[in-house]
Amino acid sequence: xxxxxxxxxxxxxxxxxxxxxxxxxxxxxMLSSAPEIKTLAWFTRSFMRKAVEMAADAGIRQFVDLGxxxxxxxxxxxxxxxxEPYARVVYVDYDRVAVAHCDALLAGALGVTALLGDVxxxxxxxxxxxNHTLINFNEPVAFLLVGVLHYVMDDEHPADxxxxxxxxxxxxxxxxxxxxxxxxxxxxxxxxxxxxxxxxQVAFRSTAQTEAFLAGFELLEPGVVPVQQWLRxxxxxxxxxxxxxxxxxxxxxxxxxxx
Ligand SMILES: C[S@@+](CC[C@H](N)C(=O)[O-])C[C@H]1O[C@@H](n2cnc3c(N)ncnc32)[C@H](O)[C@@H]1O
Numbered sequence: 513x514x515x516x517x518x519x520x521x522x523x524x525x526x527x528x529x530x531x532x533x534x535x536x537x538x539x540x541x542m543l544s545s546a547p548e549i550k551t552l553a554w555f556t557r558s559f560m561r562k563a564v565e566m567a568a569d570a571g572i573r574q575f576v577d578l579g580x581x582x583x584x585x586x587x588x589x590x591x592x593x594x595x596e597p598y599a600r601v602v603y604v605d606y607d608r609v610a611v612a613h614c615d616a617l618l619a620g621a622l623g624v625t626a627l628l629g630d631v632x633x634x635x636x637x638x639x640x641x642x643n644h645t646l647i648n649f650n651e652p653v654a655f656l657l658v659g660v661l662h663y664v665m666d667d668e669h670p671a672d673x674x675x676x677x678x679x680x681x682x683x684x685x686x687x688x689x690x691x692x693x694x695x696x697x698x699x700x701x702x703x704x705x706x707x708x709x710x711x712x713q714v715a716f717r718s719t720a721q722t723e724a725f726l727a728g729f730e731l732l733e734p735g736v737v738p739v740q741q742w743l744r745x746x747x748x749x750x751x752x753x754x755x756x757x758x759x760x761x762x763x764x765x766x767x768x769x770x771x
Pocket of ligand 1 (some may be wrong): 578582604
């Protein structure tokens with residue numbers, strides 16, 4: 513309760529009630545310099561929705577939302593179930609309170625589970641998904657990393673984390689990433705990195721760095737672009753840029769060069 517936390521700051525930006533004074537103070541400080549981050553949080557949620565719809569339309573029936581945060585409608589299972597009522601959805605977050613809230617909300621929702629897991633330990637998450645037979649890795653699955661990867665520092669090896677998930681994904685699986693861009697307005701970046709040193713510390717990355725996370729995936733159009741461009745042509749640009757990208761595992765199984 514003494515330090516700001518990304519799940520609760522995001523909850524505040526999305527209009528939720530699961531946040532403390534320290535989170536609201538940080539969010540308000542960010543909003544005073546960058547009021548558009550509230551809109552951007554919603555654009556990013558809309559990108560998540562678009563990614564789930566695209567995956568479901570492509571026939572994917574299993575979804576893993578990594579860094580899912582506090583429930584905020586429409587949640588992944590609500591979007592997926594509009595297209596396929598029997599789709600399985602697993603929410604994963606390392607914030608115990610967010611997972612507890614997810615659990616409470618989802619009690620009774622068909623095929624939906626909330627797990628405590630740290631993205632930086634992908635094998636632990638994969639073990640939970642396998643051991644509880646939550647995901648069938650012989651079938652395509654969509655992994656979502658929406659607004660999460662920029663909380664993974666370079667020395668925590670984000671590319672290796674993605675590779676660990678990718679190597680389990682059947683052909684025709686999807687990975688959707690929304691990642692804060694280092695090409696955003698420098699003043700905004702200064703404000704948003706002011707939280708560094710807390711659990712809301714961020715590592716914004718370039719378009720090229722974000723694209724490199726999708727090694728081994730076929731990049732879907734329009735590529736690695738601001739999330740607005742995935743949604744509608746008339747949405748305003750934001751000085752803080754959130755890059756969105758969706759990749760699909762090719763129909764043949766991908767192996768790294770020399771691997
Ligand atoms: C900005 S919120 C995004 C929430 C949601 N995906 C959305 O787009 O609205 C970031 C979320 O990632 C979670 N998170 C950050 N680092 C994580 C990690 N290493 N493992 C699991 N979850 C993490 C936070 O707890 C928080 O809920």
